[in-house]
Amino acid sequence: MTETPYLLLDEDKVRRNIARLRSHLDALGTPLRPHVKTAKSVDVAKLLFDGGTGPITVSTLREAEAFADAGFTDIVYAVGIAPAKLDRVLALRQRGVDLVVLLDSVAQATAVAEASRAAGTAIPALVEVDCDGHRGGVLPGSPEVVAIAEELADGARLRGVLAHAGESYFCYTREALVAAAEAERAAAVRVAEDLRAAGHDCPVVSIGSTPTAHAVTDLTGVTEVRAGNFVFFDLVMAGLGVCSPEDLALSVVVTVIGHRPEKGWIMTDGGWMATSRDRGTARQPVDQGYGLVAALDGGIYPDLLMTDASQEHGTLSMREGSDRPLPDLPVGTRVRVLPNHACATAAQHDSYQVGASTWRRVNGW
Numbered sequence: 227m228t229e230t231p232y233l234l235l236d237e238d239k240v241r242r243n244i245a246r247l248r249s250h251l252d253a254l255g256t257p258l259r260p261h262v263k264t265a266k267s268v269d270v271a272k273l274l275f276d277g278g279t280g281p282i283t284v285s286t287l288r289e290a291e292a293f294a295d296a297g298f299t300d301i302v303y304a305v306g307i308a309p310a311k312l313d314r315v316l317a318l319r320q321r322g323v324d325l326v327v328l329l330d331s332v333a334q335a336t337a338v339a340e341a342s343r344a345a346g347t348a349i350p351a352l353v354e355v356d357c358d359g360h361r362g363g364v365l366p367g368s369p370e371v372v373a374i375a376e377e378l379a380d381g382a383r384l385r386g387v388l389a390h391a392g393e394s395y396f397c398y399t400r401e402a403l404v405a406a407a408e409a410e411r412a413a414a415v416r417v418a419e420d421l422r423a424a425g426h427d428c429p430v431v432s433i434g435s436t437p438t439a440h441a442v443t444d445l446t447g448v449t450e451v452r453a454g455n456f457v458f459f460d461l462v463m464a465g466l467g468v469c470s471p472e473d474l475a476l477s478v479v480v481t482v483i484g485h486r487p488e489k490g491w492i493m494t495d496g497g498w499m500a501t502s503r504d505r506g507t508a509r510q511p512v513d514q515g516y517g518l519v520a521a522l523d524g525g526i527y528p529d530l531l532m533t534d535a536s537q538e539h540g541t542l543s544m545r546e547g548s549d550r551p552l553p554d555l556p557v558g559t560r561v562r563v564l565p566n567h568a569c570a571t572a573a574q575h576d577s578y579q580v581g582a583s584t585w586r587r588v589n590g591w
Contacts, residue, residue: 228579230481231500233571234562235578235585237273239475240457244274247439247456256445259283259302259432261454264569267578268296269585270457283452287314292588294323302326302432304388304452306354306362309337316345326385330354330363332370335377343381350385351378352430353421357413358406360392366416375426384421386430386449389414394437398466398511403441410438415447440468460568461518465510471518471526477562478571479522479579480540482555492555494532494540501535501563502570516540517563527553532563 251258260274263285271282271293281300284290290301291314299322303315307327318325329335329351342349353374356363364370378384391410397403410433418428434452436459445451458476459469480496498516507514515531519542529548534541540563544552555561565571572578578585 228479230479230560231494231496232479233575233578234477234479235270235458235580236475236477237580239473240270240273243456243459243469243473243475247453250440251445251451254442254445256448257281257450258439259434259450259452260457261285261304261434261452262289262293264454264572265457266572266588267585268293268588269580270578271296271298274457281450283454286591287311287318288590289588290318290323290325294318294321299323302328302352302388302452304328304390306330307334307338307351309334309341312337312341312349315349316341316347319347319349324350326350326352328352328354328388329374330356332373332377335374335382339378339381342383348381348383350383352386352388352432353384353417355387355389355414355417357389357410357433358391358393361390363389364417366413367420371417371420372424372426375421375424379426384426384428386428386432387414387417387421388430388432388452390452391433391435391438394435394441395462395466395506396509397437400441400467403437403466403468404443407438407442408444410435411442411445411448418447436463437466437468455568458568458572460506460571461514461564461566462506462510465507465512465514471564474564474568476568476572476578477520477564478517479560479562482557482559482561483539484557490543490552492542492552494542494561495538496532496540496563497538498535499537500571500574501532501540501565502567502574503535504565504567504570506566514566515545517565520562520564522560522562526564527561 261283394406436455439453480494484493
């Protein structure tokens with residue numbers, strides 16, 4: 227028996243989650259470039275491509291290297307490039323991997339162009355577009371867009387544009403999610419059109435996040451959609467209405483190790499080292515603590531939350547205001563904690579338990 231705490235993955239739910247998004251995007255006529263940053267697992271990624279390989283997005287060069295070892299050769303590295311990492315980018319490209327970098331400044335473009343000239347090969351790059359003020363990117367209409375493209379032309383190669391609607395994680399209605407998806411699309415398409423008008427090729431228009439990928443209704447001008455969290459989903463996504471808690475494919479299995487009846491607590495051997503400290507639902511209309519609690523082979527216990535965590539101890543108690551009794555969970559009982567943020571929770575572990583199999587994760591940078 228696997229010792230707790232460990233990551234439990236429901237393959238059937240993963241397959242259903244993948245089929246749902248692929249069906250939606252197929253109806254809109256636009257391919258998916260899945261982001262592997264959530265699962266960081268070759269086994270999970272192969273479910274996306276019927277056991278084969280295909281275009282992917284990564285968040286670290288360690289992911290790019292590991293997936294290249296597994297035969298994935300079409301990769302977008304969707305974090306702004308640090309010049310010191312360009313040697314690793316070039317090493318992957320020399321292996322035959324079409325690795326594309328991301329940038330949003332002339333300084334980064336200069337570094338990419340210089341590295342390309344020194345290596346005698348043109349590194350392809352996407353210009354990151356700020357579609358909602360969430361993170362990095364150039365603003366639509368900014369003169370820096372063309373300046374970046376001109377700098378890349380001296381040795382490197384402009385591949386296109388990329389946008390990520392990070393603020394969609396704070397949209398709590400279907401209407402707000404649809405509006406965020408359209409704003410993401412419109413911003414990316416506008417920048418692509420500006421680049422073409424200035425005489426630059428812009429074959430790729432890449433957008434996407436799990437909330438907007440499911441909400442988008444029009445992909446005119448877009449060549450690919452990225453999303454990653456959807457393979458597992460989590461309580462933040464459920465809080466946005468993108469999925470239901472029953473769709474969550476990932477959970478952390480923990481064991482009851484004690485009780486504090488005078489406090490209304492059940493203690494487990496799974497603290498924040500097992501579940502992460504992510505409290506993403508605290509900003510949502512319904513706060514799910516550190517996660518909902520479910521039976522090992524069954525459904526969610528009504529109103530039972532993981533309400534606190536120390537390094538290796540988890541505290542389970544009833545949701546504030548609940549009139550339900552604490553369930554009878556004797557010492558030794560195993561339960562599952564459904565995560566707020568699947569990416570953060572999975573990052574605490576080296577592998578997934580999938581039936582009788584163990585699927586390894588790629589950790590590190």
